[in-house]
């Protein structure tokens with residue numbers, strides 16, 4: 001049995017992500033959970049698609065245990081999205097508590113599951129989940145992931161557009177975290193060359209791609225469809241490595257890491273295996289001067305974001 005649970009499945013990301021996961025034939029059970037009762041209808045709707053996954057809907061706290069029990073992967077897109085003028089950190093007040101509650105339940109009902117956290121601010125929500133798992137005595141850093149895949153799909157799209165190459169064959173690693181200056185595209189590893197102006201413009205667009213969508217949606221939310229695509233890609237990679245036993249599966253993802261001294265969490269290329277993160281790659285050795293500067297700018301903000309998440313769990317539990 002390969003059960004994937006989506007927490008926040010009735011939302012803007014949750015619905016299309018669940019649709020894409022229903023199309024993944026490695027999934028045999030898709031458990032859709034939300035506090036919004038419509039999740040039961042979303043599950044009924046998806047259950048008519050003729051793929052192997054059996055879809056079930058769970059609404060509200062009382063049904064969370066059943067949604068999580070036996071899960072192989074728990075994907076978490078629960079939480080509020082940004083409106084124009086907000087930073088991802090502005091979401092902390094509400095989303096920190098949501099992620100803590102859901103991680104507490106996952107630690108209890110499916111402690112061995114892989115956790116793929118989409119809820120923002122990812123830089124802080126991953127440390128929150130990790131602290132919850134530590135407090136419950138079930139922490140395995142190889143199994144907790146912050147989903148930053150959308151930064152990679154954006155980077156590949158924007159570079160492909162500029163260089164007029166196939167975006168599906170473009171591969172730009174994006175390291176660091178998932179907000180503004182903490183997003184560090186490694187354009188020097190893309191196989192293309194750029195003028196200074198191109199490099200500046202691309203970096204800015206990749207770092208603030210989320211804002212582009214928030215502005216265009218004009219108060220009605222942030223990226224949902226592209227995030228669903230990116231989330232489904234990340235889950236597919238986890239399934240390929242853990243269920244399909246494929247080797248060489250790699251994704252950039254925000255995990256507990258020693259890549260940067262003084263930062264407990266960082267995203268670099270991570271090799272995925274049957275037990276989760278099997279090898280965390282270091283920062284690419286040949287960063288150019290521009291990328292070195294981006295890295296230095298990211299460190300203080302990431303450090304503060306991580307500490308904020310850790311402190312939140314400690315304060316609530318003391």
Ligand SMILES: NC(=O)c1ccc[n+]([C@@H]2O[C@H](COP(=O)([O-])OP(=O)(O)OC[C@H]3O[C@@H](n4cnc5c(N)ncnc54)[C@H](O)[C@@H]3O)[C@@H](O)[C@H]2O)c1
Pocket residue numbers: 007008009010011012013014033034035036077078079080081082091095098101102117118119120121122147148149150151178221222223224227
């Ligand atoms: N990691 C990324 O790259 C990335 C990309 C886009 C959005 N996001 C983040 O994803 C989150 C969700 O965005 P969205 O557009 O889907 O928002 P949304 O408001 O459309 O959906 C959120 C869903 O979460 C549900 N929810 C709220 N509290 C819950 C709880 N305690 N348990 C279960 N479900 C709960 C809501 O009922 C709703 O259905 C936001 O925090 C957003 O910032 C992250």
Ligand SMILES: O=C(O)C[C@H](O)C(=O)O
Pocket residue numbers: 081082088120150209210211213214222223
């Ligand atoms: O920008 C946001 O708030 C949502 C998400 O993190 C994104 O990158 O699109």
